Amino acid sequence: xxxxxxxxxxxxxxxxxxxxxxxxxxxxxxxxxxxxxxxxxxxxxxxxxxxxxxxxxxxxxxxxxxxxxxxxxxxxxxxxxxxxxxxxxxxxxxxxxxxxxxxxxxxxxxxxxxxxxxxxxxxxxxxxxxxxxxxxxxxxxxxxxxxxxxxxxxxxxxxxxxxxxxxxxxxxxxxxx
Amino acid sequence: xxxxxxxxxxxxxxxxxxxxxxxxxxxxxxxxxxxxxxxxxxxxxxxxxxxxxxxxxxxxxxxxxxxxxxxxxxxxxxxxxxxxxxxxxxxxxxxxxxxxxxxxxxxxxxxxxxxxxxxxxxxxxxxxxxxxxxxxxxxxxxxxxxxxxxxxxxxxxxxxxxxxxxxxxxxxxxxxxxxxxxxxxxxxxxxxxxxxxxxxxxxxxxxxxxxxxxxxxxxxxxxxxxxxxxxxxxxxxxxxxxxxxxxxxxxxxxxxxxxxxxxxxxxxxxxxxxxxxxxxxxxxxxxxxxxxxxxxxxxxxxxxxxxxxxxxxxxxxxxxxxxxxxxxxxxxxxxxxxxxxxxxxxxxxxxxxxxxxxxxxxxxxxxxxxxxxxxxxxxxxxxxxxxxxxxxxxxxxxxxxxxxxxxxxxxxxxxxxxxxxxxxxxxxxxxxxxxxxxxxxxxxxxxxxxxxxxxxxxxxxxxxxxxxxxxxxxxxxxxxxxxxxxxxxxxxxxxxxxxxxxxxxxxxxxxxxxxxxxxxxxxxxxxxxxxxxxxxxxxxxxxxxxxxxxxxxxxxxxxxxxxxxxxxxxxxxxxxxxxxxxxxxxxxxxxxxxxxxxxxxxxxxxxxxxxxxxxxxxxxxxxxxxxxxxxxxxxxxxxxxxxxxxxxxxxxxxxxxxxxxxxxxxxxxxxxxxxxxxxxxxxxxxxxxxxxxxxxxxxxxxxxxxxxxxxxxxxx
Numbered sequence: 001x002x003x004x005x006x007x008x009x010x011x012x013x014x015x016x017x018x019x020x021x022x023x024x025x026x027x028x029x030x031x032x033x034x035x036x037x038x039x040x041x042x043x044x045x046x047x048x049x050x051x052x053x054x055x056x057x058x059x060x061x062x063x064x065x066x067x068x069x070x071x072x073x074x075x076x077x078x079x080x081x082x083x084x085x086x087x088x089x090x091x092x093x094x095x096x097x098x099x100x101x102x103x104x105x106x107x108x109x110x111x112x113x114x115x116x117x118x119x120x121x122x123x124x125x126x127x128x129x130x131x132x133x134x135x136x137x138x139x140x141x142x143x144x145x146x147x148x149x150x151x152x153x154x155x156x157x158x159x160x161x162x163x164x165x166x167x168x169x170x171x172x173x174x175x176x177x
Numbered sequence: 178x179x180x181x182x183x184x185x186x187x188x189x190x191x192x193x194x195x196x197x198x199x200x201x202x203x204x205x206x207x208x209x210x211x212x213x214x215x216x217x218x219x220x221x222x223x224x225x226x227x228x229x230x231x232x233x234x235x236x237x238x239x240x241x242x243x244x245x246x247x248x249x250x251x252x253x254x255x256x257x258x259x260x261x262x263x264x265x266x267x268x269x270x271x272x273x274x275x276x277x278x279x280x281x282x283x284x285x286x287x288x289x290x291x292x293x294x295x296x297x298x299x300x301x302x303x304x305x306x307x308x309x310x311x312x313x314x315x316x317x318x319x320x321x322x323x324x325x326x327x328x329x330x331x332x333x334x335x336x337x338x339x340x341x342x343x344x345x346x347x348x349x350x351x352x353x354x355x356x357x358x359x360x361x362x363x364x365x366x367x368x369x370x371x372x373x374x375x376x377x378x379x380x381x382x383x384x385x386x387x388x389x390x391x392x393x394x395x396x397x398x399x400x401x402x403x404x405x406x407x408x409x410x411x412x413x414x415x416x417x418x419x420x421x422x423x424x425x426x427x428x429x430x431x432x433x434x435x436x437x438x439x440x441x442x443x444x445x446x447x448x449x450x451x452x453x454x455x456x457x458x459x460x461x462x463x464x465x466x467x468x469x470x471x472x473x474x475x476x477x478x479x480x481x482x483x484x485x486x487x488x489x490x491x492x493x494x495x496x497x498x499x500x501x502x503x504x505x506x507x508x509x510x511x512x513x514x515x516x517x518x519x520x521x522x523x524x525x526x527x528x529x530x531x532x533x534x535x536x537x538x539x540x541x542x543x544x545x546x547x548x549x550x551x552x553x554x555x556x557x558x559x560x561x562x563x564x565x566x567x568x569x570x571x572x573x574x575x576x577x578x579x580x581x582x583x584x585x586x587x588x589x590x591x592x593x594x595x596x597x598x599x600x601x602x603x604x605x606x607x608x609x610x611x612x613x614x615x616x617x618x619x620x621x622x623x624x625x626x627x628x629x630x631x632x633x634x635x636x637x638x639x640x641x642x643x644x645x646x647x648x649x650x651x652x653x654x655x656x657x658x659x660x661x662x663x664x665x666x667x668x669x670x671x672x673x674x675x676x677x678x679x680x681x682x683x684x685x686x687x688x689x690x691x692x693x694x695x696x697x698x699x700x701x702x703x704x705x706x707x708x709x710x711x712x713x714x715x716x717x718x719x720x721x722x723x724x725x726x727x728x729x730x731x732x733x734x735x736x737x738x739x740x741x742x743x744x745x746x747x748x749x750x751x752x753x754x755x756x757x758x759x760x761x762x763x764x765x766x767x768x769x770x771x772x773x774x775x776x777x778x779x780x781x782x783x784x785x786x787x788x789x790x791x792x793x794x795x796x797x798x799x800x801x802x803x804x805x806x807x808x809x810x811x812x813x814x815x816x817x818x819x820x821x822x823x824x825x826x827x828x829x830x831x832x833x834x835x836x837x838x839x840x841x842x843x844x845x846x847x848x849x850x851x852x853x854x855x856x857x858x859x860x861x862x863x864x865x866x867x868x869x870x871x872x873x874x875x876x877x878x879x880x881x882x883x884x885x886x887x888x889x890x891x892x893x
Contacts, residue, residue, distance in 0.1 A: 003586040043456045053456075056465045059472065084460065093461045097597075100590060101466055101473070107587070108475035114483045114587075115490070120580035164455040168608070170468055 004117075005103045007128050009081040013135050014073035015051065019143045023047050023076075026146075026157070043163060047076040048083040052098060053163065054142030055135060059105050060170035063141025066133070073136075102135070110134040178311055179837050180809050181264070182257040187237040187250060187273070188223075189216045190874070192887040202867035203832045204839045207846055209855065213872035213888030214841040218323055218813040224254045224269045225308070225317055232283040236273045238883035241281055249274035252283075260311050260806070264293040267308050315343050316808050319796045323813040325786045330793070344799045345729035350722035357715035364708035368700045375699035382699075385692045392685045396678065403674040406667055407758075413664045420640075420657050433636045440629045441665070447618045447625070452611065467604045473594055480587045487584055494578040528558045633658075730755045730766060736795035737788075743830050744787045753788055768792065782818035787827070790815060797836055807836035814841060821845065825864050832865040857893070869893040 015023075027044035044050040058064070067073055080102075084095020110130050116122035149156055149166065156162050179201050185191040190213050197206075197217075208214035223235070236252055244250060253270035271286040288304030312320075318339065319330065330336045342348050372382060421430055452458075459465040523531075523539065531537055532554055537544045544550035640657060696705055734755045741750055751772040758765050769776050770788060793810065801807050816824045821844050831838060845861040848854070857871065871891040878885040 001585045002581050002583050004583055005586065005590065045457070049460055053459065053465065056469075060468050095460065097463060098460065098465070100594065101469055104476040104590065104594060105469070105472040108472050108479055114583065115486065118487065118579040118581045118583055124581075160453040161455050164459060164464065164608070167459065167465060167467060 002124070004107070004124070004127060004131075005100065007124055008103055008106070008131050009099055010079055011128060011132050012075045012077060012079055013051070013132050013139065014067070014075040015054075015136065015143065016067045016140055017072040017074050019140075019147070020074065022143060022147060022150075023050060026050050043157060046083075048078055051076075051139055052083065052095070052102070053167075054146060055102060055139040056105075056142070057145055057166060057170070058138030058140070058142030059109065060167065061141065061145060063145060064109075064134075064137045065141035065144055066137040067140050103131075105138075106131045106134050109138070178258055178260045178806055178808055180256055180839070181259050182255075183217075183221065184253070184255045184257075185217070185220045186253040186255075186270075187240045188220050188235055188252055188254055189237060190886045190888040191216065191220070192237045192239045195888070195890045197870060197890060198868075198892065199837070199839065200868035201837050203828065203865070204837070205828065205864070205866045205869045206839065206841045206872060207857065207861070207869065207893075208841065208843060208872040209846055210843055212874045214843065215323070215813055216888065217872065218321075218811065218841055220254045221256070221811060222321065222323075224256060224267070225312075225321070227269065227286070229285050232271050232286060233273070233281055236281055236283070237887075239885065239887050241273070241275060241279065242884040244275045244281075246275050246277060258311055262295060265307055265311055266291040266293070267304050269304070312808065315339055316800055316804075319793060319800070320808055321811045322793065322815060325782065325789075325815060325817060330789070330796075340733075340796065341726065341729065344796075344803050345725055347722050347725035347729060350718055350725060354715070354718040354722050357711070357718040361708070361711045361715040364704070364711045368696050368704045368708045371700035371704050372696050378695045378699055382692070382695055385688055385695070389685065389688050389692065392681055392688065396681045396685065399674050399678050399681065403671065403678065406670045406674060410664060410667045410671065413660050413667065417657065417660050417664070420660075430636065430639050433632055433639065437629065437632050437636070437661075440625050440632065444622050444625045444629070447621045451615050451618045453615065458611075462604075462607065463600075464604055464608060466601055467608065470598065470601050473598070473601070477591045477595060480584070480591045484584050484588060487579065491578055525558065525561060528554060528561070532558070726764070727757065730757060733792070733795055733799065736798055737792045740791035740794045741788060744791060744827055745784070750784070750787075753791065783816075783820075783823065786815065786818055794831070794834060797834075801835065809837040809839060811839045812841065814843065816842060816844075821860070825860065829865045832867075 027047050027050040044053065080099060083099065084093070110133075112127045112130050113122055117124070117127050145166070159165075180199050182199060183197040184194060185197075186194045197204075206214060206217060232252070240250060249272050251270050252273055253268060255266060255268035255270075257264065257266045266289075268289045268291075269286055270289075272284040273281045274283075275281050288308070290302040290304035290307035292300045292302050292307065294300075369386075373379065455464075527538070531539075531544070532551065535543065535545050535551065537550055537554065542550065544554060734753060737753045737755075741753055751770045754769055754771045756767045756769070758767060768788075770784070790812075797808065797810055816827055819827060824842065824844050828840070831840075845858045845864070847856050847858045849856070855873065861869075869892075871893055872888050873891060875887040875889050878887075
C-alpha cells in the first residue's frame with residue numbers, strides 16, 4: 001500500500017519572493033512565543049504558520065493564484081512533516097491534524113488522475129508535484145489577500161482578532177457569491 | 178552610677194557658679210524657652226564630648242563684661258558621680274583672660290579627675306580615662322538626647338553594630354564565622370584539586386565549575402538588584418508617607434489606598450484570564466479548520482468515487498481476463514479435460530495421411546469427412562500449422578490492472594476525518610464561547626476601571642484637603658500618583674527578582690550536587706569528610722551568630738514594647754517591630770510601628786517619640802543587665818509634642834523606672850498676662866519626681882544684650 005500523504009509531506013513548498021517582506025514582518029523565523037512574539041510585533045511564531053494560514057485563507061476564498069513564471073520561488077527549508085511538530089516550544093501543539101487537512105484539501109482541489117497513478121501510468125513524483133503546485137497557488141492567493149488587506153489599512157493587523165476575522169469572514173462572503 | 182552634682186561656672190548664661198544637686202531617680206528641670214535648659218544640656222555634652230576649639234564662644238558674657246582688662250577667670254563644668262559607693266569628680270575647664278572689651282584670650286581646656294575612696298581620701302587621676310571608666314562612651318551615646326528628632330537612634334547605620342557589640346553575644350561569633358568560611362574555602366579547594374587529578378571528569382568538572390561561578394555571579398547581581406529595589410520601595414513609601422502627612426483625613430486615605438490596591442489586583446487577575454492569542458488558537462486549537470467541512474466532503478466524495486471506479490475497472494478487467502482464459506481452455510478441449518499431447522504429435526505428414534485416408538491410425542477407427550473425429554484431427558493440424566507460422570503471439574497479460582494501491586490509505590484518511598467531523602462543527606461554538614468569556618472579562622475590567630477612576634478621584638479629593646498651598650498641592654498630587662505607579666512597578670520587580678533568585682538557588686544546588694558527586698568518585702574520602710565537617714562548622718557558626726542576633730533583637734523588641742505600652746497606657750499604640758534585613762555586605766535593623774502586622778505609616782509625632790523613648794529605655798535596661806549597673810539618662814525637651822497632660826502621665830511613668838533620669842522640659846510654667854510674672858503651675862505638684870529645679874533668667878534682662886543674661890538655678 002502506497003501513501004501519497006507520506007510522500008507529499010516530505011516536500012518543501014515554495015512561495016514567491018514578492019512576499020518575502022510579508023514573512024519578515026509577520027512571522028518570527030526562529031520561533032518565538034508569548035511576550036517575545038508580541039514584543040517583536042509578530043503574529044506568527046514561525047514562517048510555516050504564516051504559510052499554513054495563507055494556504056487556508058487561499059482555499060477558503062478560492063484564490064487559486066499560481067506563482068507567475070517570472071517570479072522567483074523561495075522557501076524556508078522546512079519539510080511539511082516538521083511543521084508544528086518537534087518544536088522547541090513545549091507549550092504549542094503539533095500540526096499533524098493540520099497537515100492531514102491540508103493534504104485533504106489539496107487532493108480534493110487537484111486533478112490528479114488517480115486511476116493512472118495506480119495503474120502506474122502517472123508517476124508518484126508527478127502526482128505529488130501537482131499537489132505542491134496547487135498548494136503553492138492557493139498559498140500565493142492567500143498571501144495576496146493579506147497583502148491587499150495591509151495596503152488597504154496598515155493598522156488592520158494590530159487587532160488581535162484580525163487574522164481570525166479574515167478566516168471567519170470567508171464563509172459569509174461565499175454564501176452570497 | 179549616679180550623677181550627684183553638676184556645677185556650671187561662667188559657661189554661657191550660667192554666670193558665676195551654679196550647682197545642681199541631683200537625686201537618684203527622676204530629676205526634672207523646668208525652664209522657659211531660652212532661659213537655660215538647653216545650655217545645661219550642652220554644658221554636660223561639652224563635658225563629655227566637647228572639642229578644644231572656639232572656647233571663647235562659651236564664656237559668660239556677663240562675667241566677661243564685669244572682668245577688668247587683663248583679669249582672668251575660669252570657665253568650668255564639673256560633674257560629681259557616685260559609683261559603687263565611690264565618689265568621683267570630673268572637671269573640664271579653661272581659663273579666659275579679658276584682652277579688651279568683649280574679647281578674651283582662652284587657654285586650652287583640661288579635664289581633671291578626682292577619685293575619692295570610702296574613707297574620704299582624694300586621688301588625682303586622668304579625667305578622660307576616669308570618665309570613660311565610669312560612663313563608657315558607647316553607653317553615653319544612648320544616654321543623652323536632645324529634642325525629639327535625635328531620638329531615632331536607628332537612623333544611624335552604625336547604631337545597630339554598636340548595640341550588638343555592647344550587649345549581644347553575637348559579637349563573639351562574628352570572628353568564628355569568618356574563620357569558618359576561611360577553613361571551609363580551603364577544604365573546598367583541596368577537594369577540588371584532588372578531583373582535578375582525575376582526568377576522566379576533567380572537562381565536565383571544569384564546565385560545572387564555570388557554571389557555578391556564573392550562577393554565583395548572577396545570584397550576587399540579582400541580590401544587588403533586589404536590595405536596590407527594596408531600598409527604592411522604602412524610599413518611595415517614605416515619599417508617600419511624607420505626602421500623606423499633609424493630608425488631614427489620613428485614615429480615609431489609607432482605606433481608599435487599600436481599596437485601590439484590591440481593584441488593581443482584580444483587574445490584573447481578569448487581564449490574566451483573557452486569552453487573546455487568537456492567531457495561535459488558529460493553529461493549536463485548529464480554529465483555522467472552521468470552514469473546512471466542505472473540503473473534507475469534497476475529498477471524501479472524490480476518494481469514494483475513485484474507489485468505486487477502481488473496483489468497476491478491476492471487475493471488468495477480471496471478466497475480460499476470464500473470457501480470454503475461457504478461450505484458451507477451449508483450444509485444448511480434450512475428453513475428460515485430460516492434458517493434451519504436445520503439439521506436433523503425431524507429425525504433420527502423419528496427420529495429413531490419416532486425414533487423406535479418413536482413418537485415425539492411432540486408435541484404428543474410421544474418421545469420415547465431417548465426423549467429430551475428422552474435425553478434431555483437422556483442428557489439431559491447423560493448431561500445429563498456426564503454431565509454426567511466424568506471427569506475434571498474443572500478449573499474455575499476466576500483470577494486474579493496477580500496479581499500486583493508493584486507494585486504501587486515501588480511504589482510511591477519509592474515514593478518520595469523517596469521525597472528526599463533529600469537532601470541526603464545534604469550532605465555531607468554541608470560538609464564540611471564548612469571545613464571550615473574554616468579553617465578560619473585559620466588561621469586568623471596564624467596571625473595575627470605572628471603580629478605580631472613582632476611587633482615584635476620591636483620593637485626590639482627600640489629598641486636596643491638605644495642609645499645603647494650592648500651587649504646591651498640584652505638584653504633590655502629580656508626584657503622589659507617579660509614586661503610586663512606581664511602587665507598583667517596583668513591587669513587581671521585587672517579585673521577579675525573588676523568583677529569579679529562587680531559580681538560581683535551585684540551579685546552584687543542582688550543580689553543586691553534581692559537582693559533589695564527581696568529588697565523591699574522584700577525591701580522596703578523607704578530604705571529602707574534612708570538607709563536609711568544615712561546611713557543617715561554618716553553617717553552625719553562621720546560624721548561631723544569626724540566632725544570637727535574632728535573640729538580641731527579640732529581647733530589645735519585647736523590652737521596648739513593654740515600655741511603649743506603659744507610656745501610651747489607655748491609648749492606641751500598636752507594636753514596635755524590629756526587622757532584620759540582610760544586605761549584601763551588612764545587616765541592618767529597621768524599626769517600624771505595626772498594627773495587626775501591617776505597617777502603621779503615619780504615626781503622629783507623640784506616638785513616634787514615645788516609641789523612640791521606649792527603645793531607649795529598653796537599651797538602658799539592657800545596659801543594666803549586661804554591666805550590672807544603671808546609667809543616667811539625660812533628655813532635653815523629649816516630649817515637646819506630648820502636651821501637658823500626657824507629659825505628666827509620661828513623667829509619672831518613667832518615675833517608676835530604675836535609673837537616674839534628668840529631664841529638661843518647658844511645661845508647667847505659667848506667665849501671668851497682667852503682671853508678666855512667670856510662675857509654676859499647681860499641676861506640677863501632682864507630678865511624681867525625686868528632685869526638681871527651675872532655671873530662670875535673672876530679671877530684669879535685656880533680650881538684646883547678652884551681658885545682662887544670667888540663669889538662676891532654683892531648687893524646688
